[in-house]
Amino acid sequence: MITREDVENIAILSKLFVPEDEMDSLTKSMQEIVSFADTINNADTEGIEFDNINNLSNVFREDTVKESLPSKDILKNAPEQAEDHFLVRNHA
Amino acid sequence: MKYELVAGFETHIELGTDTKIFCSCSTEFGGEPNSHCCPVCIGLPGTLPKLNKKVVEYGIMAGLATNCEIANVSKMDRKNYCYPDLPKAYQISQLYMPLCNRGYVELSNGRKIRIHHIHIEEDAGKLIHNHGDTYVDYNRGGVPLIEIVSEPDIRSVEEAREYVEKLQQIMRYIGISDCRMQEGSMRCDVNISVRPEGSQELGTRTEIKNMNSITFITKAMEYEYERQVDLIENGGQVVQETLRYDDATNTTSSMRSKEDAHDYRYFRDPDLVTICVTDEEIQEIKNKLPELPQKKCRRYIEEFGVPENDAFLLTKYRNISEYFDKAIEGLKKPRTVSNFIIGQIFRILQTEEDKEAFDIKVTPGQLNELCKLLEAGKIQNNLAKSTLDKMLESGKPYSEYISEEDMAGLDEGFVDELCRQAIEANPKAVEQFKAGKEKAIMAVMGYVMKNSKGKANAQDVLAKIKAMIG
Numbered sequence: 346m347i348t349r350e351d352v353e354n355i356a357i358l359s360k361l362f363v364p365e366d367e368m369d370s371l372t373k374s375m376q377e378i379v380s381f382a383d384t385i386n387n388a389d390t391e392g393i394e395f396d397n398i399n400n401l402s403n404v405f406r407e408d409t410v411k412e413s414l415p416s417k418d419i420l421k422n423a424p425e426q427a428e429d430h431f432l433v434r435n436h437a
Numbered sequence: 438m439k440y441e442l443v444a445g446f447e448t449h450i451e452l453g454t455d456t457k458i459f460c461s462c463s464t465e466f467g468g469e470p471n472s473h474c475c476p477v478c479i480g481l482p483g484t485l486p487k488l489n490k491k492v493v494e495y496g497i498m499a500g501l502a503t504n505c506e507i508a509n510v511s512k513m514d515r516k517n518y519c520y521p522d523l524p525k526a527y528q529i530s531q532l533y534m535p536l537c538n539r540g541y542v543e544l545s546n547g548r549k550i551r552i553h554h555i556h557i558e559e560d561a562g563k564l565i566h567n568h569g570d571t572y573v574d575y576n577r578g579g580v581p582l583i584e585i586v587s588e589p590d591i592r593s594v595e596e597a598r599e600y601v602e603k604l605q606q607i608m609r610y611i612g613i614s615d616c617r618m619q620e621g622s623m624r625c626d627v628n629i630s631v632r633p634e635g636s637q638e639l640g641t642r643t644e645i646k647n648m649n650s651i652t653f654i655t656k657a658m659e660y661e662y663e664r665q666v667d668l669i670e671n672g673g674q675v676v677q678e679t680l681r682y683d684d685a686t687n688t689t690s691s692m693r694s695k696e697d698a699h700d701y702r703y704f705r706d707p708d709l710v711t712i713c714v715t716d717e718e719i720q721e722i723k724n725k726l727p728e729l730p731q732k733k734c735r736r737y738i739e740e741f742g743v744p745e746n747d748a749f750l751l752t753k754y755r756n757i758s759e760y761f762d763k764a765i766e767g768l769k770k771p772r773t774v775s776n777f778i779i780g781q782i783f784r785i786l787q788t789e790e791d792k793e794a795f796d797i798k799v800t801p802g803q804l805n806e807l808c809k810l811l812e813a814g815k816i817q818n819n820l821a822k823s824t825l826d827k828m829l830e831s832g833k834p835y836s837e838y839i840s841e842e843d844m845a846g847l848d849e850g851f852v853d854e855l856c857r858q859a860i861e862a863n864p865k866a867v868e869q870f871k872a873g874k875e876k877a878i879m880a881v882m883g884y885v886m887k888n889s890k891g892k893a894n895a896q897d898v899l900a901k902i903k904a905m906i907g
Contacts, residue, residue: 401710405493406456406490408455408490413475416469429472432570433572
């Protein structure tokens, strides 16, 4: 059962601000999402070994360097940048 | 009342792979900011991480070298937290099924510091704080780490120091990390509590985060021990919290308390598949591991009769012990080589860094040849020493400095003659020796050694002189 406190707590952990008038509807939505995901827990898995949908294990890369992206491209989506760094402003 | 210190370590070690853990960007230290980055390591949507095979291999090596059980099946998890050093807002790590479990590191006092587990994970980016703003460089983001989590088995600052040094030495030996604390490739979090001596219960602990020097670790632990004891003695209680150590003031201060402790909401990372390692594969890696320093040290002492302290110095860095192993090939007395390394060679390698690099001009083969001459009795120790000094300077073989004539040995009759002369020339010393002053004979011997240009065998000369006087 998802409570208002859960939503508040997750908002804090995610550094999100949730306006008071949205709390109830968000709690309800989140409960619906979790309930839907719960469907999977009700599946009968008795005697079935399941790890992942593609039944894959040991997908590895060799340790060989490939070229990185130019830093100007890396910084392209940065909300703010300075001196080739991502810049996070102090909003306190 | 006396209080016992109880500490456990979480040690982060950057692995020396060429590429990051989940993408092919370079792990090289330095570099322009954000120049070793790609969509995977800055966490752009739609990218798929792919595990670097070498990270698994190195992780297993670390586990084997610290007596861990290697998991046949392990998995990657997401550790969720929101901070600018993590572009994805989660770190890919291992919680539920780490790669290595239940190991230990043995200290010189015989105590075993148990290792709870070792897991593999990605490093976070580097933050530079400036006037409240934060500048982020993601070059380090995604660099592979192992985290070695010990049990709270450490009981003193000295044990803590040795534990960290041992880990550093072992990881360098097996070649998975350079463990340079000042560059941040080895960092420690220390969990520390105190309890009345004799008590079996654990006290409330605090955690000192992210220390990158052994000096800081020991100072921070000393400070924190005193602080906790003071608190308890004055009727207070230790609060479980995370602390940061400030080396400028040598104090710890609170970062966050238990109340606002992180809730990481760990869960299996759905982007990464299970890691399966067979016993055969583990054995194969085991076979490739070099002899570990502790074992090597014991072998030098037991097999070669090297004094304990010398054996410790020889095995402190892998380069030295490898040099020693090569230089003793075919020698009857490996101690000759160890004496030369610790005497002549260490004299020109002043700093620990120099010793670790062990970059000298004389090859192990050249030193071996010199020692063989000595063993064959063709030259005497003094000549060998002075020749080695010259070789260390020039890098040329002994044949540049020792002639056939030097090696020809001395005619017995000539040595006898020199001894007679020596006794005649030093009547006073002879008298003193006869009167019971043992050391006086050294002057007589010195005369022979000097006039034979160091070629005479000191032991023989001493025997001859004593026989003549007696």
